[in-house]
Amino acid sequence: MTPRPAPPSVPDLAPLRLWATDAVRHALERADHDPGQGTEATPLERLYPSREAILAELGAPRSPLSVNAVPPLPEHLAAPLRAHGFDDVDHVAVALALAPDLEPALGRALARLRDDHTDPASPYPNADVIARLAGATDAERDAVVVRLASSAPLVRLGLLDVLADRAGGPCSLRTPVRASAGLLRWTFGVTRLAEEFDGIAETDPYCPPDPGDVVAAEVLARRFRGPGPGVTHLYGRRAGACLDVVWWCARRAGLTVLRAEAGALADPGTVRRLAVEALLRRAVLLVDASEGPMPPDGVWEWFTHGVVVGDTCSLPPSPSGPLSVCSVEVLPQGAGSRPSVAGYERRLIVETLAARGRAAALRDGAPNRTTDAEVSEVAALVTARSLERLATRLPAAYDWSGLVLPAPVVERLRDVRTHVAARARVRELFRNSAGPAGLGEGASVLFAGPSGTGKTLAARLIAGELGYPLYRVDLASVVSKYIGETERNLDAVFTAAERTDAVLLFDEADALFGKRSEVQDSRDRYANLEVAYLLQRMENYDGLAVLATNLLHHLDEAFSRRLSFIVHFPFPEARERELIWRAVWPDELPRTADVDFATLAERYPLSGGHIRNVVVTAAHLATAADGSVDHETVLRAVEREYDKFGRMSPTAAVEGAL
Secondary structure, rough: OOOOOOOOOOOOHHHHHHHHHHHHHHHHHHHOOOOOOOOOOOOOHHHOOOOHHHHHHHOHHHOOHOOOOOOOOOHHHHHHHHHHHOOHHHHHHHHHHHHHHHHHHHHHHHHHHHOOOOOOOOOOHHHHHHHOOOOOOHHHHHHHHHHHHOOOOHHHHOOEEEEEEEEEOOOOOOOEEEOOOOHHHOOOOOOOOOOHOOEEEEEEEOOOOOOOOOHHHHHHHHHHHHOOEEEEEEEEHHHHHHHHHHHHHHHHOEEEEEEEEEEHHOOOHHHHHHHHHHHHOOOOEEEEEOOOOOOHHHHHHHOOOEEOOOOOOOOOOOOOOOOEEEEEEEOOOOOOOOOOOOHHHHHHHHHHHHHHHHHHHHHHOOOOOHHHHHHHHHHHHHHHHOOOHOEEEOOOOOOHHHOOOOOHHHHHHHHHHHHHHHHHHHHHOOOOOOOOOOOOOEEEEEEEEEOOOOHHHHHHHHHHHHHOEEEEOOHHHHHOOOHHHHHHHHHHHHHHHHHHOEEEOOOOOOHOOEOOOOOOOHHHHHHHHHHHHHHHHHHHHOOOOEEEEEOOOHHOOHHHHHOOOOEEOOOOOOHHHHHHHHHHHOOOEOOOOOHHHHHHHHOOOHHHHHHHHHHHHHHHHHOOOOOOOOOOHHHHHHHHHHHHHHOOOOOHHHHOOO
């Protein structure tokens, strides 16, 4: 494994400073003439020190043997330059561009050597000074100019900045150059990324104990050992597994990983500043395409090695230049391995949990024990950024007494929980055999029944017992009128949910999973393609997907085969409605003696959701009147609830008939 250069906290720059001082002093002493000598100095020139004053400031010269052709750049700077193919002349250019920031006197000496009357205060060297100190012949001076052009690697990759010529012309011998901000930070041992990259790029030294998919890791490791530029596309059912392969291979190749947000790479200035960070850190550029759009194709040519993770990304077309493109599938390893987050996310989860534990210990004065629910909560907060664009987090529930259903239905719901909890062990049983046909890694459940019968509450209870976060998919954010956009949004939902270990709830699922129809025009064709894609993607989803509908006959028949469970939620009978009235009525809400739950349940056939709405409305009415909830208040609330779905309450119907 190639050792990765790690800059010391305080680099020793004394050898470089001494080399630059001697090199500049010898150049001044060998100068054929000194501007201002033999002629009367202009008022502007009198403001700046003479050559004699600068030589005195530089101090006595050392032995001429100490002035080497190659500057002694510190190893943490020289190593990445050598690895990228920069030669001795490039090292001289970098050293002289750094000189004014190493010692102010060197800047004044370089300004004198530059012999530029248009800007005598500028401390930076130009191509002519660099050529002279690099020992270039007259024939080689033009080659130095080419090395400092904006398209040349030194400037293009962000190591040096070319200062605009006063005349606005192209790069020439008179064009000054200076060290970029990224080069200065790295030279002085500042390893943290600049604040401008906060939120758009990050580095992390994490390395997983094993790569998971050894075949994909071997392919990627070979590409990291080869020359660049090259971009590798990693895709698979778990984005976290792909990210761990990148971290493991980078560490084995002696590289770091620079992870960047895809959207930020649309700015050429940001790309150039990230390019110098990647060059100096010997880093792989990593873009997670599952969390945003792909950057422009031209981005990859700025980096020696690039990796993009995600199923929906589009790689650059087969290039005519040196860019190498490759696509590799990463297979999840280990049937019992549930976590799908990346290594750096795991570390952030652990750090967050540790911080919470310390805060709780300080508050309570006793050691704090982390529960599974807390781990799931923090993991969801860390990994669910992309999921929250298209879905809404629902709170988990834990009290099954609030779900009033017939005993067989409750038993079926508990079977769902048991099925999901045991799936890892079941997969392990069939790991080395073909297993039963259609054995998937996840589970899909259909909740069918009238509105308000407890379908959403049941999903919250199952998610709570499993310790997984629950997300309700927002149909308005997912469904699009543009062809292919709905599929892309749904793939983003499933991919993000796999990383979060989330339970997905598709409320009003018939809007998404409707029956396929005969193709009569192009709209029917694409609508059928959407349903077919949903069938396949849901079957491959490694998690729990809950579909809720009150229009079971509208769903495509192909869903029946792909569903692990179908649970029917019946409309509650009078006895069940009485239990619901008692369950949803809070103890803190006072009521008069004439409020009889048995009578209300018998007289008003309402589902649990509607009963809860009635109780909430009655509480508002009573609070506004500064009194308790009486029978008349409940009746007003019932009538309002019936009005909402365009029906007359039984009481109003009787009164109207009289």
